[in-house]
Amino acid sequence: YAMLLSLIFLIVLVAAVVGFVFRHEIKTNFESNLNLALRDYNVTADRHSEAVDTIQRTLHCCGVQNYSDWERTEYFTQRGIPRSCCKSQDDCSEEDLKDPTKAKLKVFVDGCFFLVTSTMESKMSIVAGISFGVACFQLVGIILACCLSQYITNNQYEMV
Numbered sequence: 001y002a003m004l005l006s007l008i009f010l011i012v013l014v015a016a017v018v019g020f021v022f023r024h025e026i027k028t029n030f031e032s033n034l035n036l037a038l039r040d041y042n043v044t045a046d047r048h049s050e051a052v053d054t055i056q057r058t059l060h061c062c063g064v065q066n067y068s069d070w071e072r073t074e075y076f077t078q079r080g081i082p083r084s085c086c087k088s089q090d091d092c093s094e095e096d097l098k099d100p101t102k103a104k105l106k107v108f109v110d111g112c113f114f115l116v117t118s119t120m121e122s123k124m125s126i127v128a129g130i131s132f133g134v135a136c137f138q139l140v141g142i143i144l145a146c147c148l149s150q151y152i153t154n155n156q157y158e159m160v
Contacts, residue, residue, distance in 0.1 A: 080094060
């Protein structure tokens with residue numbers, strides 16, 4: 001049992017170190033995937049488009065760097081900026097979303113990449129604290145399992 005807990009502890013420790021060391025690559029991959037999701041965005045309910053809409057609605061952002069990122073997509077030529085970028089759904093018409101100068105007043109202008117990464121970094125201390133707490137419990141479990149094993153081997157019972 002102690003060896004199993006030790007193995008799990010080591011796996012979690014390695015995952016944390018790898019995540020910390022490669023955090024810049026994670027950001028770069030996230031940015032490129034968000035750009036791909038914008039490029040392939042469509043009205044049909046595929047999961048990438050739904051993810052983009054959810055991020056934009058939740059974080060009140062639009063595009064990767066800013067709302068003008070949508071102007072380089074095929075979706076913009078057909079329908080304009082998506083409705084998930086609108087500040088108010090009632091005050092956003094399709095004509096406004098097709099005109100970038102009008103859309104600037106109706107949509108969120110901040111890009112999603114900076115907001116997502118800053119949100120992740122602000123929550124990182126909470127995640128690190130919880131991980132540290134779980135690791136402490138695992139270490140206590142490892143120590144107690146070793147103590148129990150030692151106690152069992154020292155006190156051999158006679159068979160009756």
